Amino acid sequence: MSITSDAPAARPHPLPGGPPAADPDLARHLLRLGDDALVLGQRLCQWITRAPTIDEDLALSNIALDLIGHARALLTRAGRLDGTGRTEDDLAYGRTDREFTNVLLTELPNGDFAVTVARQLVYSHYAVLYYGSLAHCPDPDLAGFGARAAKEVAYHRLHADRWTVTLGRGTEESARRMRDGLERVWPYTAELFEEDEGLRRLAASGRVPSPAPLRETWLGRVTEVVTRAGLTVPGPAWSATGGRAGLHTEEFGPLIAELQSVRRQFPGGTW
């Protein structure tokens, strides 16, 4: 049998494009979004073969596959824009823990299924809104990516919505776990909407939208689902921050070590 090609399943989004020019603000922003998708995808990979049903193994792997696809597109573009010419793999496998700029939410350990559902709920509602707004930015590659990614995360949101309601209204135990899951992830949601000087510059010039104005809509939508689940959105508490500056949780080191382990064991390898 003749054997040559790769699977189309592995095709990344067609974001990479545009001339390689140094654009530090945009590069930094896309790197952050790419790190979010990569780290969350990595966490979901840890579920596969361990999910409550085989259907869920399938659903979670599908979501992980989408997220890794988003990460590949975003990291590739970031590497072109930051002037270093680094590839998606250089960025994923060649940086130290402190150089990753994902929000802390995405690196939280999976916990039980309810914690994972809660994390998916808050992230996917955010991602639907943010990627949706990217779809309107003037850069055609970025807009195209935003439109496609928004369509995919809409399915992730549907999945999270359904499980939030199912667990919230299922049994006493599942409702308790779902409530605990929401409380676990809630303090980590504010970071999704943070903006810094660079992002404010990008937003002011109309090149890329800021996530900050989306927070209210996000809260309304998440609240609607949580209410439907018979639960309440956790009240104001402390808010975690630091991920965007590379200040991560202690659990992050092992996650990155695992991600990079094979590649680091074989310096100079080709894969």
Add this chain to the structure above:
Amino acid sequence: MTAPTTTSAADEGDLLAHFDALIAAGETIEPRDWMPDGYRRMLVRQIAQHAHSEIIGMQPEGAWLTRAPSLHRKSVLIAKVQDEAGHGLYLYSAAETLGVDRADLLDALHRGQQRASATFNHPALTWADTGAIAWLTDGAAVINQAPLCRTSYGPYARAMRRVCQEEAFHVRQGYDLMRALCEGTPEQKAMAQDAVDRWWLPAVALMFGPPDTEAGGADVRTAALGAQVSRRAMAWGVKRHTNDELRQRFVDSCVPQAERLGLVLPDPAIRWNEERGHYDFTPVDWDTYRRALGEDTHWARQRIAHRRAAHEDGAWVREAASAYAATASAYAAATHAASAYAPAEDAPRGDDA
């Protein structure tokens, strides 16, 4: 799903004659058709084993998802493991047309009453193992399963057609992964060779089942026994070829591929036999087969323990889903939406003992 219990012996004779005529004419048997109990039992056993093998087979590769050395390889591997889950579900559905329940089949797997392919009683120790599994084990599965696309039981044949298409893809991906390692550093190539050294025997022995011809290496008595089982499966159109015939086909396809990769298959007896028009190889006799089984070893236990742990940890989730389904009519709509999102079902493997 089965013949009425009041069927008289005479009626049963007619039914059997009709069944035999369908098989002889190459027609498929469908769920509503009458079928001999032995045929039904053989199918349930074989389809369940395929399904279990897909589910258990997710583990050795699934363990490397978090360590895949490039994002491209990570995507390919996620898609493959996802395919395996889909194939498992698809095959469980085919088994359900024979009047068994998916949950009962999974329970039988968890209790050790039904088995998955013993191929996965072996550990995936390095990244190259994911390539060797896809190239060799899935390659064996494709050869083993291609004839099942024409097996006599309709739902099984249709399931296998979808499965085989995707399996062929996995084999190409596995080969491509191995090729990248072989073209890489000496350390990478050594990792690839080491994986082939360990996965060759599980593939060539276990993926095809025990020897069932004397020429295949069985002694006269066991060959007769194996041949008897194979003959019955072939008479019913469940199987189309002997285990040893398919094994030969696998060796014939692998040897040139290994040569192109620059890898050595760990069998010094492999050489081209001009007279036979096939590669000779060390016959898989019963001793070799039993040795390869790896039954009741650390990994055989570990695979089932992993499966059971996932099942038990998820019990509260499944209970919640049942409770919610029982009380909320809205659930139907939500499930419908979520299943629209679930990807297409996909591909298995298994030994056809």
